[in-house]
Amino acid sequence: MMLEVQDLKKYFPVRGGVMMRVIGHVKAVDGVSISIEKGEVFGLVGESGSGKTTLGRTVLKLTEPTGGRIIFDGRDITDLSGKELIPLRREMQIVFQDPYKALHPRKRVKDIIGEPLIIHEGASDTEVRRRVAEMLKLVGLNVEHMDRYPHEFSGGQRQRIVIARALILRPKFMVLDEPTSALDVSVQAKILNLLSDLKEQFDLTFLLISHNLAVVQHMSNRIGVMYLGKLMEAAPSQELFENPLHPYTKALISAIPIPDPKLAKKKRKMTLRGEIPSPLHPPSGCRFHTRCPFAKEICEREEPPLREVEPGHWVACHFWDELREVGVLNA
Amino acid sequence: MNDKGGENLLEIRDLYVRFHTLRGLVKAIDGVNLEVKYGEVLGLVGETGSGKTVTGLSILRLLEQNAEITGGEIIFQGRDLLKLPLKEILKIRGRDISMIFQEPKAALNPVMQVGDQVAESFLVHEEISKKEAKERVLEIFRRVGLPDPERVYKSYPHELSGGMAQRVVISMALALKPKLLIADEPTSALDVTIQAQIMDLFRELINEMGTSVIYITHDMALAAEISDRIAVMYAGRIVEVADTETIFENPLHPYTQGLLKSIPKPGYRGKLFSMEGEIPPLINPPPGCRFHPRCPKRFDPCDKEVPKLVEMEPGHKVACFLYGGAS
Ligand SMILES: Nc1ncnc2c1ncn2[C@@H]1O[C@H](COP(=O)(O)OP(=O)(O)OP(=O)(O)O)[C@@H](O)[C@H]1O
Ligand SMILES: Nc1ncnc2c1ncn2[C@@H]1O[C@H](COP(=O)(O)OP(=O)(O)OP(=O)(O)O)[C@@H](O)[C@H]1O
Ligand code: SF4
Ligand code: SF4
Ligand SMILES: [Mg+2]
Ligand SMILES: [Mg+2]
Numbered sequence: 001m002m003l004e005v006q007d008l009k010k011y012f013p014v015r016g017g018v019m020m021r022v023i024g025h026v027k028a029v030d031g032v033s034i035s036i037e038k039g040e041v042f043g044l045v046g047e048s049g050s051g052k053t054t055l056g057r058t059v060l061k062l063t064e065p066t067g068g069r070i071i072f073d074g075r076d077i078t079d080l081s082g083k084e085l086i087p088l089r090r091e092m093q094i095v096f097q098d099p100y101k102a103l104h105p106r107k108r109v110k111d112i113i114g115e116p117l118i119i120h121e122g123a124s125d126t127e128v129r130r131r132v133a134e135m136l137k138l139v140g141l142n143v144e145h146m147d148r149y150p151h152e153f154s155g156g157q158r159q160r161i162v163i164a165r166a167l168i169l170r171p172k173f174m175v176l177d178e179p180t181s182a183l184d185v186s187v188q189a190k191i192l193n194l195l196s197d198l199k200e201q202f203d204l205t206f207l208l209i210s211h212n213l214a215v216v217q218h219m220s221n222r223i224g225v226m227y228l229g230k231l232m233e234a235a236p237s238q239e240l241f242e243n244p245l246h247p248y249t250k251a252l253i254s255a256i257p258i259p260d261p262k263l264a265k266k267k268r269k270m271t272l273r274g275e276i277p278s279p280l281h282p283p284s285g286c287r288f289h290t291r292c293p294f295a296k297e298i299c300e301r302e303e304p305p306l307r308e309v310e311p312g313h314w315v316a317c318h319f320w321d322e323l324r325e326v327g328v329l330n331a
Numbered sequence: 332m333n334d335k336g337g338e339n340l341l342e343i344r345d346l347y348v349r350f351h352t353l354r355g356l357v358k359a360i361d362g363v364n365l366e367v368k369y370g371e372v373l374g375l376v377g378e379t380g381s382g383k384t385v386t387g388l389s390i391l392r393l394l395e396q397n398a399e400i401t402g403g404e405i406i407f408q409g410r411d412l413l414k415l416p417l418k419e420i421l422k423i424r425g426r427d428i429s430m431i432f433q434e435p436k437a438a439l440n441p442v443m444q445v446g447d448q449v450a451e452s453f454l455v456h457e458e459i460s461k462k463e464a465k466e467r468v469l470e471i472f473r474r475v476g477l478p479d480p481e482r483v484y485k486s487y488p489h490e491l492s493g494g495m496a497q498r499v500v501i502s503m504a505l506a507l508k509p510k511l512l513i514a515d516e517p518t519s520a521l522d523v524t525i526q527a528q529i530m531d532l533f534r535e536l537i538n539e540m541g542t543s544v545i546y547i548t549h550d551m552a553l554a555a556e557i558s559d560r561i562a563v564m565y566a567g568r569i570v571e572v573a574d575t576e577t578i579f580e581n582p583l584h585p586y587t588q589g590l591l592k593s594i595p596k597p598g599y600r601g602k603l604f605s606m607e608g609e610i611p612p613l614i615n616p617p618p619g620c621r622f623h624p625r626c627p628k629r630f631d632p633c634d635k636e637v638p639k640l641v642e643m644e645p646g647h648k649v650a651c652f653l654y655g656g657a658s
Contacts, residue, residue, distance in 0.1 A: 047523065047524060048522055154609050154610075155379075156609065184378040184379050184549065185590065185593045186590060186605070186606045187609070189593035189594075189595075189604060189605045189606075192603055193602055193605055213523075214552075214596070214597070217595070217597060218596075218599070218603070238598075241597065251524055252523060252524065255523040255524045255526065256523055256552070257550065257552035257553045258552055258555065258556070258597075259579070259591070259594050259596065260555065260579060260596075261555045261556075261575045261576045261579050262576065262580075264555055264556050271524075271527050271528055271531055272524045272527070273528075275494055275495070275525070276524075276525070291524075
């Protein structure tokens, strides 16, 4: 197992009033358990504010968890802090959505990509140049690019620079947070191909975060679906798309447009009513009940536990088996 | 489609737009030809910088100061919009042609109640009382599915979610039942389940009113779901136009083919097709066919001459020398 997350919680205090006292908490991640095997791509989907980025940052210990445990490569890293985290930083890396913001505008590409080498290994300038050159080739850039500045690159090229920087210390595990959301489709295709290649070459394990289901489906072995800080369903990729058991998963799948006019006409739609509730005051019981077309009285009162209902297929819904029987969630 | 189905509501003929910048002239629109028929939804697709927004803004003469339209005509109901005095354009905006954008809140005045903002469009174009205007606004708010219209009427933009704000903007754009709506990525800032709601609403409203729509998006899948026809733009030119099914089933232009192959598809997990190179800069665009440096099928004339849009089948046009395209 590369990563095991048990009942992970991350609450952010919300301040208000003239005294700026804590008046509540946003439960950005509220009791999530997932495990990611070595060499696997685990996809995490959900709408904005569902807690995907927070989960990704918390498992990397870029932010302190409020509760739960994080086991990385067999070690409990939950309570590590300060210096104890430094060796860990070599092994786990993150790639953010926006390649424009991720790069320091006044640093040369060599310094951006090579910085971790200096921090972690105290590498000499010649060593840095050698390893940066090697990395640039790997991510499909030219060695001559080394002495240029970020603004001279297109969005796709910048994302390659970000990936090169994340990879330079040869990590085992990477969180990819919306790695292609800021890119055009033709550029996205290149970056996704690059990530797949690098994963094979370096035996990487990915946590891939995206609101783009098509991208997640393309890349992932297993997928987890989040809604307002909770995991609603998790299953092997194909299983999740062909046999969704949670109404929210079904709604998400049916909401993504299909790039095929003939299939689009045949598609069974399930459009949700209502808005995404405020994460400051999530609905009681099942957090999805305010928008769920199948909600019954119990859903408002009792929170459905996440259960493994078939090998590897987890779902948190009181009525998953009834819904499956009537077939309302079928594609 | 209404009774005038098949005729053109709008015709863009040989449009050229360039921008004056410190770095040089940006040749953003370079000979665009496009028709919008009565009652149809025309999807205008293409990647970043291909000229979709500039095309839309040209129609309403909303281009920024540094823009220069150097050629072409935009014929709307028999009149060339590019030659009309600004006074006439102001009358057309909102009443005959309206436009909505990606960021709904940017289109709303932050310090004015949203209901009053929508009411204003009635008051400007029609002789009605304030009370009547308010009634009409509440009615249209109900129609676009805004919960508690009275409360929304009195809200300020920051009090609304993105989805609600976009419903308000749609109300405003459709309030006067315009003949043409230009929708520029109206759902790309929204979450998918909210996007699906807004798309449903769109479809209902345009069917109901028979409004023609230019639907601008970079998302081929979204275009597939909403459009009757699709026009594909690349680097300031239209490279292919056809009805939606044809674009997906029988794309002719090498760029359209490449674009469609790059999209991840359900059930396929192998390598994605990836086009050579990147989108060219429009200050120094490649000569001839602007796609030639990336085209796997380029041949002799491609870097010398500009291919013309040629009709291959009824309604299916393509600008590429593989299919004629010489002048
Ligand atoms: N530093 C913070 N302080 C306070 N609240 C925060 C902080 N970071 C995130 N949140 C809140 O936590 C919730 C989850 O946010 P998060 O960014 O993890 O969502 P996400 O699923 O990544 O969304 P998106 O798709 O928009 O990126 C949101 O309500 C957000 O406002
Ligand atoms: N005011 C301006 N000054 C200079 N260049 C401009 C200006 N407005 C647009 N452009 C340029 O014109 C070209 C077309 O831009 P446009 O906004 O129409 O693209 P688009 O297809 O809408 O792209 P996107 O999908 O990113 O919205 C781009 O190269 C852009 O940089
Ligand atoms: S528990 Fe109830 S509200 Fe929640 S998803 Fe299941 S049926 Fe819907
Ligand atoms: S004109 Fe030539 S370069 Fe352009 S798309 Fe056709 S074959 Fe390719
Ligand atoms: Mg996020
Ligand atoms: Mg645009």
